[in-house]
Amino acid sequence: MGSRFRGAHDRRAKVAGMSSTEMRTPAQRVHVGAIAEVLRTLEIEGPVLVLGSKRSVAAVDWGGLESRLALTYFDRSEPHNPQRVVDEAIRLARDVAPRTIIAVGSASAIDLGKTVRKEIDALAVAIPSTLGGAEMSRGYGVLQATHEKAVGATRHVYAEVCYDPELLATLPTATLGASGLNAWAHTIEARYAGREHWLGRAAAEAAGRRLPALLLEAAASRHVALHRQLFEAAHLAGFALNACGMAIHHATCHALGGLTRIPHGVLNAMVLPHALRLNGRLAPAALAEVAASFAIVDLVWEAERVRDAYKLPRTLAELGVPRETTELAIEPIFASPLLRNNPAPVERGDLVDLLCAVYG
Numbered sequence: 001m002g003s004r005f006r007g008a009h010d011r012r013a014k015v016a017g018m019s020s021t022e023m024r025t026p027a028q029r030v031h032v033g034a035i036a037e038v039l040r041t042l043e044i045e046g047p048v049l050v051l052g053s054k055r056s057v058a059a060v061d062w063g064g065l066e067s068r069l070a071l072t073y074f075d076r077s078e079p080h081n082p083q084r085v086v087d088e089a090i091r092l093a094r095d096v097a098p099r100t101i102i103a104v105g106s107a108s109a110i111d112l113g114k115t116v117r118k119e120i121d122a123l124a125v126a127i128p129s130t131l132g133g134a135e136m137s138r139g140y141g142v143l144q145a146t147h148e149k150a151v152g153a154t155r156h157v158y159a160e161v162c163y164d165p166e167l168l169a170t171l172p173t174a175t176l177g178a179s180g181l182n183a184w185a186h187t188i189e190a191r192y193a194g195r196e197h198w199l200g201r202a203a204a205e206a207a208g209r210r211l212p213a214l215l216l217e218a219a220a221s222r223h224v225a226l227h228r229q230l231f232e233a234a235h236l237a238g239f240a241l242n243a244c245g246m247a248i249h250h251a252t253c254h255a256l257g258g259l260t261r262i263p264h265g266v267l268n269a270m271v272l273p274h275a276l277r278l279n280g281r282l283a284p285a286a287l288a289e290v291a292a293s294f295a296i297v298d299l300v301w302e303a304e305r306v307r308d309a310y311k312l313p314r315t316l317a318e319l320g321v322p323r324e325t326t327e328l329a330i331e332p333i334f335a336s337p338l339l340r341n342n343p344a345p346v347e348r349g350d351l352v353d354l355l356c357a358v359y360g
C-alpha cells in the first residue's frame with residue numbers, strides 16, 4: 001500500500017465501542033465499520049435517496065436513522081444496470097431532490113448511484129455488499145435495450161465509501177466467490193494492462209497476492225475478520241481497476257453479460273481461466289510477470305481452483321445459453337476499447353477460440 005494511503009490509515013476513531021478505521025484521500029473518505037455507526041459520524045443531511053436491490057436495501061441495519069435522514073428507497077436495481085431502471089431512478093431523484101444519495105449493494109447498484117449523481121447535485125455515499133469494487137471507479141455500464149452495454153464515466157467519485165463486514169456476511173457464499181473472482185480479475189488485468197500507473201499496479205499486486213487464499217478460506221468458513229480482509233483486498237482491486245483499466249477478459253464478460261444477463265461475477269468465473277490461457281499464449285511474458293508479482297505459480301489453475309471451491313458454473317452450455325450467443329458476442333468484444341489495453345493484440349480468430357472454450 002502506498003504511503004499516501006498508509007498515512008491516512010493511521011487515523012482511527014472509536015465508534016460506539018467498536019473499532020472503526022477511516023482513510024482519507026482528497027476526494028474520498030473510506031470507512032470500515034457498522035453502517036449506522038459510520039453514517040452517524042458523517043453528519044449526513046436528508047432527504048436521503050437510497051438506491052439498491054430489494055435484497056441489499058433490506059439487508060442494511062440503519063440503526064434507527066431512518067426518520068432523521070428522511071430515507072426514500074428505490075429498491076429496483078437489477079444486474080447489469082438496465083437503462084429503464086436508470087431512468088426510473090433519475091425520475092424519482094428529481095422528485096425527492098435528495099441532499100444525499102446512498103447506493104447500497106453490488107456493482108450494479110453502485111453504478112446506478114453514479115448515473116443518478118451525474119444528474120443530481122448531492123453527497124454520494126457507497127455501501128458495497130459485494131467485492132466488485134465499483135465504488136472505487138468513475139466508470140459505469142448501462143445495459144441498453146439492444147443488449148449492448150453503454151459505458152460512461154462520472155467526474156465525481158463517491159465522496160464516502162463504507163465497507164461493513166457484517167453486510168458482506170449476508171451475501172450468499174456462491175455470490176461471494178463469484179464477486180471475489182471478479183475482484184481478482186481486476187487485479188490481474190490492472191497489473192498487465194497497457195495503461196501504466198505505479199500506485200494502481202502496487203494496489204493490484206497487494207490485492208492479487210491475497211485474494212485467492214482469502215477466497216479459498218471463505219469457501220470453507222466465513223467470519224467477520226475474513227470479510228474485512230476481503231473488503232480491503234476488493235477495495236485495492238477497485239482502485240487498481242480505476243487507475244490501470246481492464247482488458248480482453250472484461251471485454252468478453254461485458255459483451256456476454258449484455259447478451260445473456262448472467263451476473264458479472266458468474267461470467268468472471270467462466271471466462272477468467274480461458275482469458276488467461278489466451279493471454280498466456282499471446283503475451284506469455286506479461287502473464288509470467290503477473291504470476292511472479294502475485295507469487296502464484298499458475299494463474300489459470302488458481303482461477304479454476306477458486307471457481308470449483310464455490311461450485312460456480314464452468315461453461316455457458318451448463319447454464320443453457322444458446323450457442324449462437326457466442327457468435328453475437330464477437331463484434332462487441334472486437335469493438336471494445338478495452339482490447340487496446342490488452343498486453344498483446346487480439347485477432348478475431350483468438351476471440352472465436354476463446355468463446356468456444358467458454359461455451360464448453
Ligand SMILES: [Fe+2]
Nearest residue numbers: 182186250264
Ligand atoms: Fe469486473
